[in-house]
Amino acid sequence: MSLALPAPDMARAITRISHEILERNSGSETITLLGIPTRGAHLAARIAANIEAIEGRAVQHGTLDITLHRDDLRTRPPRALMPTVIPSLGVEGRNVVLVDDVLFSGRTIRAALDALGEIGRPQTVQLAVLVDRGHRELPIRADYVGKNLPTSQNQVVRVQFTELDGIDLVSIEEGAPL
Amino acid sequence: MKHLLSISDLSKSQAITILNTAEELARASDGPMKKLPTLRGRTIVNLFAEDSTRTRISFEAAAKRLSADVINFSAKGSSVSKGESLKDTAQTLQAMGADAVIIRHSASGAAARLAENRWMSGAVINAGDGTHEHPSQALLDAFTIRRHLAHGREDLAGLHIAIVGDVLHSRVARSNVLLLTKLGAKVTLVAPPTLLPVGVESWPVTVSYDFDAVIESVDAVMMLRIQLERMSEMFFPNAREYSRYFGLNSDRLRRMKPTAIVMHPGPMNRGLEITADSADSARSVIVEQVTNGVSVRMAILYLLLAGVPESEGVIA
The missing domain is CATH 3.40.50.1370 (Aspartate/ornithine carbamoyltransferase)
Structure with a gap:
């Protein structure tokens, strides 16, 4: 296991993403943050807390479960569904920022775009991730990246949040050899 | 879990998983996401050898909200009323490529018979068998x-x-x-x-x-x-x-x-x-x-059909 992002670096990356989102959207008024469960939802909550601290007012944020839109459902046992919570103003005409912990193949984000399309028509959809580890299988890129981590296909990027795992940490683990 | 035949086959945690899944699906269908692509391309047969309105319609609505194709098969007006056996009916459904059969039958144990005899490879869901279970x-x-x-x-x-x-x-x-x-x-x-x-x-x-x-x-x-x-x-x-x-x-x-x-x-x-x-x-x-019935049946169909298809159960 190698340490990729210890807690202080992780906090700084999340703070920077929060500022970049505000800068790009000229404030928090038009933004709706949607975290993809499980860890994307925690990341979205952290970004929302940062933005509220900076701007001094509440920001629309919620969660978007993409399980029912996945393209790999038939290759695995059925997954438990996670909550989808759309904030009060909805997504119609909003600048939606999808938030996930790790950007890898891009398939999760494709499913998220489908799920979002069922709910409404946002003005723009942006993507914030804590880690971009490469190996994209679809034409998708992130607008806000905490850290680019070059990895090999068989490595596993593990993101931990204090709320879930008792520690803030991003690490790279060696997976089974291909 | 491949079939849903009886509550006694479910553990407490499996039952709670079904209820929790239904809760999320209810939230999805309360909101703007009425139709979900999850079971696109799956064929579900409603095999009702006994009268029913709400159970059949409820399963049909559940399947359609998950984008499955639904074939309704009622005893009246089908070969079942000409005396076709359950086995022949099942093999016909297998030949048509049904991924799941929802069966209501006046004989207790009809659903279990359909599931255990491997006449067909799909999932079997008991929608009421005689005086046994629902x-x-x-x-x-x-x-x-x-x-x-x-x-x-x-x-x-x-x-x-x-x-x-x-x-x-x-x-x-x-x-x-x-x-x-x-x-x-x-x-x-x-x-x-x-x-x-x-x-x-x-x-x-x-x-x-x-x-x-x-x-x-x-x-x-x-x-x-x-x-x-x-x-x-x-x-x-x-x-x-x-x-x-x-x-x-x-x-x-x-x-x-x-x-x-x-x-x-x-x-x-x-x-x-x-x-x-x-x-x-x-x-x-x-x-x-009645409203909750649709969400719960969506959960049952999702948990039985969305995952990897099990290879066992094919006619030997």
């Missing part, structure tokens, strides 16, 4: 009770539920007894002795012949339909006497706990087991049971 109804009842009375808990511990009426012929009662007690609720059956099955003393329930003694202490009453089509054998002297002793009326309604709810699996015989004002009262969740 698992999806019990799951939607538990879901409705949980939403109203469990206050955020996952199971039904500490709740007291009365199931009132024709327990003898009721597959809904059998499935509910198994499920509600599995989830930690206390169940009391209220019925005249003639409408209780042989061996009821071995069930994990208490039995009462006196509705008035039970009504004040329960959190939910589940009224069962008096099955007029099965009533040729004189189980009680007459309908008026039955209503007086075992029917839910406005007087009994008033004596219930303030939070208690009234349930009925439908179709109701208004004026027999339940008076019209009880069925339409503020305590009644009967219409909500």
Whole structure:
């Protein structure tokens, strides 16, 4: 296991993403943050807390479960569904920022775009991730990246949040050899 | 889990998974996401060899909201009424590529027979077999009770539920007894002795012949339909006497706990087991049971069909 992002670096990356989102959207008024469960939802909550601290007012944020839109459902046992919570103003005409912990193949984000399309028509959809580890299988890129981590296909990027795992940490683990 | 044949096949945690999944699906269909792509390209057959409106329509709505293709197959107007055996029907459905069969049949054990004989490779869902079980109804009842009375808990511990009426012929009662007690609720059956099955003393329930003694202490009453089509054998002297002793009326309604709810699996015989004002009262969740039925059946279809198709079960 190698340490990729210890807690202080992780906090700084999340703070920077929060500022970049505000800068790009000229404030928090038009933004709706949607975290993809499980860890994307925690990341979205952290970004929302940062933005509220900076701007001094509440920001629309919620969660978007993409399980029912996945393209790999038939290759695995059925997954438990996670909550989808759309904030009060909805997504119609909003600048939606999808938030996930790790950007890898891009398939999760494709499913998220489908799920979002069922709910409404946002003005723009942006993507914030804590880690971009490469190996994209679809034409998708992130607008806000905490850290680019070059990895090999068989490595596993593990993101931990204090709320879930008792520690803030991003690490790279060696997976089974291909 | 490949089939849903009986509540006794489910563990407590599997039952809770179904209820939790239904909760998320209910939220999805309450909102703007009415139609989900999850089961696109799957074929689901509704094989109903016995009359049904709400169960069949509910399963059909559930399947369609998950984008599955639905084929309705009712006994009337099909080869079943020409005397085709279950085996031949199953093999026909297999040849047509059905991924799941939802079966309602007048013979107890019909769904299990379909599942165990490997006449077809798809999932089998029991939508009521004779007087045996009706698992999806019990799951939607538990879901409705949980939403109203469990206050955020996952199971039904500490709740007291009365199931009132024709327990003898009721597959809904059998499935509910198994499920509600599995989830930690206390169940009391209220019925005249003639409408209780042989061996009821071995069930994990208490039995009462006196509705008035039970009504004040329960959190939910589940009224069962008096099955007029099965009533040729004189189980009680007459309908008026039955209503007086075992029917839910406005007087009994008033004596219930303030939070208690009234349930009925439908179709109701208004004026027999339940008076019209009880069925339409503020305590009644009967219409909500129908709405919840779609979410619970979506959860069942999702959990049985969305994952990797199991290779076992193909005709040998």
